[in-house]
Amino acid sequence: MGARDVGLPATVPSAGELPAEVTIWEVGARDGLQNEQSVVPLEVKLEFLGRLADAGLTVLEATSFVHPKWVPQLADAEALLAKLDRRDGARYPVLVPNERGLDRALAAGVGEIAVFGSATQTFAERNLNSGLTEQFALFEPVVGRARAEGLPVRAYLSMCFGDPWEGPVPAAQVVDAGRRLLDLGCFQLSLGDTIGVATAGQVERLIAAFADAGVPASALAVHFHDTYGQALANTLTALRCGVSTVDSSAGGLGGCPYAESATGNLATEDLVWALDGLGVRTGVDLDALVATSAWMAGCLGRPSPSRVVRALAG
Amino acid sequence: MGARDVGLPATVPSAGELPAEVTIWEVGARDGLQNEQSVVPLEVKLEFLGRLADAGLTVLEATSFVHPKWVPQLADAEALLAKLDRRDGARYPVLVPNERGLDRALAAGVGEIAVFGSATQTFAERNLNSGLTEQFALFEPVVGRARAEGLPVRAYLSMCFGDPWEGPVPAAQVVDAGRRLLDLGCFQLSLGDTIGVATAGQVERLIAAFADAGVPASALAVHFHDTYGQALANTLTALRCGVSTVDSSAGGLGGCPYAESATGNLATEDLVWALDGLGVRTGVDLDALVATSAWMAGCLGRPSPSRVVRALAG
Numbered sequence: 001m002g003a004r005d006v007g008l009p010a011t012v013p014s015a016g017e018l019p020a021e022v023t024i025w026e027v028g029a030r031d032g033l034q035n036e037q038s039v040v041p042l043e044v045k046l047e048f049l050g051r052l053a054d055a056g057l058t059v060l061e062a063t064s065f066v067h068p069k070w071v072p073q074l075a076d077a078e079a080l081l082a083k084l085d086r087r088d089g090a091r092y093p094v095l096v097p098n099e100r101g102l103d104r105a106l107a108a109g110v111g112e113i114a115v116f117g118s119a120t121q122t123f124a125e126r127n128l129n130s131g132l133t134e135q136f137a138l139f140e141p142v143v144g145r146a147r148a149e150g151l152p153v154r155a156y157l158s159m160c161f162g163d164p165w166e167g168p169v170p171a172a173q174v175v176d177a178g179r180r181l182l183d184l185g186c187f188q189l190s191l192g193d194t195i196g197v198a199t200a201g202q203v204e205r206l207i208a209a210f211a212d213a214g215v216p217a218s219a220l221a222v223h224f225h226d227t228y229g230q231a232l233a234n235t236l237t238a239l240r241c242g243v244s245t246v247d248s249s250a251g252g253l254g255g256c257p258y259a260e261s262a263t264g265n266l267a268t269e270d271l272v273w274a275l276d277g278l279g280v281r282t283g284v285d286l287d288a289l290v291a292t293s294a295w296m297a298g299c300l301g302r303p304s305p306s307r308v309v310r311a312l313a314g
Numbered sequence: 315m316g317a318r319d320v321g322l323p324a325t326v327p328s329a330g331e332l333p334a335e336v337t338i339w340e341v342g343a344r345d346g347l348q349n350e351q352s353v354v355p356l357e358v359k360l361e362f363l364g365r366l367a368d369a370g371l372t373v374l375e376a377t378s379f380v381h382p383k384w385v386p387q388l389a390d391a392e393a394l395l396a397k398l399d400r401r402d403g404a405r406y407p408v409l410v411p412n413e414r415g416l417d418r419a420l421a422a423g424v425g426e427i428a429v430f431g432s433a434t435q436t437f438a439e440r441n442l443n444s445g446l447t448e449q450f451a452l453f454e455p456v457v458g459r460a461r462a463e464g465l466p467v468r469a470y471l472s473m474c475f476g477d478p479w480e481g482p483v484p485a486a487q488v489v490d491a492g493r494r495l496l497d498l499g500c501f502q503l504s505l506g507d508t509i510g511v512a513t514a515g516q517v518e519r520l521i522a523a524f525a526d527a528g529v530p531a532s533a534l535a536v537h538f539h540d541t542y543g544q545a546l547a548n549t550l551t552a553l554r555c556g557v558s559t560v561d562s563s564a565g566g567l568g569g570c571p572y573a574e575s576a577t578g579n580l581a582t583e584d585l586v587w588a589l590d591g592l593g594v595r596t597g598v599d600l601d602a603l604v605a606t607s608a609w610m611a612g613c614l615g616r617p618s619p620s621r622v623v624r625a626l627a628g
Contacts, residue, residue: 016330196625198591199587199588199590199591199592200550200588200591200592201591201592201593202591226621227621227625228584228587228621228622228625229546229581229584229587229588229620229621229622230546230584230587230588230591232543232544232546232547233546233547233550233588236514236547236551237550267543270542270543270544273513273542273543273544274513274514274543274544274547276513277512277513277514277515277516277544278513278514278515279515306543307540307541307542307543308542308543311510311541311542
């Protein structure tokens, strides 16, 4: 399997037009649950993943092999993968931070992984204990070994727009880091607005900067957080720039509506509402998804941050 | 003063481009507070309006002359206008439902009014005790007398995209109702998505339908509710279609973050965050606005639904 040949659309839409179809990369079970205060029981996670697949989601990031000391919410990764009822046609990538994580993922028999890099020096230091330049030496053996085992590898890139310590992040710096991850053999680069500060013009400019550097929008995905209410607007902007894979989290998991600073992911339901209205295919049954997120909100003991879930299941 | 010559931009941007400047029609003190459960004391309202003007907002819908039986939250309209400290360069339109309301507004010395119509039969019956066709006979003397007194009149049109009883609303029906309001002499038509269901394609199509009927985007404003999380994305879409007046509510007033179905207005802060990032001028000092909404949230005893307010003032 060659690089960048997983999950790409057959055709790239012309500038300004929406794609006919969008692949939703559902991160609720991983990025969502790892940022929830409560640790969700294994059986609930398994039911959650099953219901998400039944609702039509086909890419379900299942868990993470980050050390349990850092992410106790996902300490049950091996048990989850052992018991996971994989649905036909669905993919279950897992997050892998390093070679130790890859060893665990391979032992668990995963079919696809994702690595995560940083677009800034400070976050590379804090999140990876590495550096903006040095981080690629960490990823090289992970991606190389995974590819040698036949696993497609996605790359996340954090802090692509703003960084809490460094402020606005220069597009050239993001493009350089992103290209290095793709050059290692990752098939797709997910551009993360980790602190949710981006606005639509920045999104357009960054995607254009990647195109200028030879990275087509079809190799990119977007990953927006709704901290400043911009996630959906930014996502639709990216779609009009040729991106057709969007990360989102069922029910907006990962951001608590009662927290002083809500930093959740774009809610999958709010995205699907928009795309349904725009006639863009996602394959998702919104009613089944809303019911799933309402059930999960009940398990978590608090309302969903998704506006659509609150409107339809309230 | 001729029709449609208040608050319009000097130039209309070409299709797809954002305007250089956006006029924010701040509805927090009227549409926001009339939908809050608590009745806010007069002194708090006066301080709110003063702080909003100090933050740079120049169109502040101040109150409503709907009968206090229907909107007890704004029963103090006369007292508010008597005590209001009007800032230079700011406009303070008030909502007027009928001739009795106009009498009260004129007696209170208002300089500008707004009327509100319905794009659907059912809502005309329920909200106006009239009908889709019959409602214009109610507005004609209100607009005529106000114009004769030299007052500019704005028109709101509710349920322009979806109606809870009738479902999707045909664009031709919305255009017909909107044109009749403009033909009465209203200078601007604010297209309301009262139940927050619209998506971006509908917004484009409705604005195009108005253009086909001879109503330019410069005569339109947009008024989105965030019930399904679409308000900002829809607003940016409208701006790219040539609209340059946007209704929003400071702090997202009018929608409670704890309610099962949050139906608030687009938060002015979330709009300003987007427009600041896009380099579109609004004249608003975001920090001053966030401080005002945080203070008002304290008066109301609950967090602001605005994501920006929660992020910056949390």
